[in-house]
Amino acid sequence: MYAILQQGGHQYRVAPGDRLLVERIPADIGSVIALEPILLLHDGTSAAVDAEALNGARVAATVVAHRRGKKLRVFKYKPKKRYRRTLGYRSDLTELQVASFLKKGEELPKGTTVEAKAIKATPAELRAAAKTAAKAASQKSGMAAAHLAAGTGLVDAATDTDTDGATGTTTESATDTGAEAGTTDTEPDTDATTESGTTTESGTDTTTEPGSESGDEV
Numbered sequence: 001m002y003a004i005l006q007q008g009g010h011q012y013r014v015a016p017g018d019r020l021l022v023e024r025i026p027a028d029i030g031s032v033i034a035l036e037p038i039l040l041l042h043d044g045t046s047a048a049v050d051a052e053a054l055n056g057a058r059v060a061a062t063v064v065a066h067r068r069g070k071k072l073r074v075f076k077y078k079p080k081k082r083y084r085r086t087l088g089y090r091s092d093l094t095e096l097q098v099a100s101f102l103k104k105g106e107e108l109p110k111g112t113t114v115e116a117k118a119i120k121a122t123p124a125e126l127r128a129a130a131k132t133a134a135k136a137a138s139q140k141s142g143m144a145a146a147h148l149a150a151g152t153g154l155v156d157a158a159t160d161t162d163t164d165g166a167t168g169t170t171t172e173s174a175t176d177t178g179a180e181a182g183t184t185d186t187e188p189d190t191d192a193t194t195e196s197g198t199t200t201e202s203g204t205d206t207t208t209e210p211g212s213e214s215g216d217e218v
């Protein structure tokens with residue numbers, strides 16, 4: 001006994017106990033849902049395809065798990081236009097297990113716990129997963145190194161700033177002190193020279209005048 005049903009724009013040939021992947025259905029895992037419409041129902045001897053015989057017929061299926069389909073790569077290319085685009089796409093799927101076929105008016109059976117079978121990954125999918133993991137680890141290590149380098153640079157900048165500030169303060173103090181000291185030393189020297197020169201002139205005048213007077217008197 002089997003049936004052909006339509007779900008999500010696709011047609012599936014199912015029998016009690018079969019498992020199938022359909023487009024994502026918003027239902028909890030373990031719940032029982034009804035799939036319809038049924039396009040053909042074969043009871044082992046004859047097939048019913050007319051609308052009257054299939055009116056109200058449904059397929060009871062248990063939600064096993066929600067999965068994602070195989071990743072598809074979409075590449076767009078335009079020659080001589082420098083146009084390249086690569087996109088990835090993965091379908092959201094729901095795994096169902098067919099429980100029974102229901103006639104018109106029959107109620108859905110109660111939900112039961114169904115173990116989800118592990119889907120074996122292909123070698124290509126394993127290689128892609130390993131490559132993605134290695135790339136993520138490389139990016140993580142690179143980010144850690146960048147953060148460490150940034151932290152070291154900040155520490156060095158802070159140290160240089162403190163050192164330059166201290167040096168600048170000392171230099172300015174020394175320069176100011178030297179300038180003040182030089183000014184103080186220069187002014188007394190100038191005054192002393194001027195005063196000594198005046199004294200010499202006074203001495204000259206004093207020496208000459210007595211000589212002249214004494215000559216006149218002689």
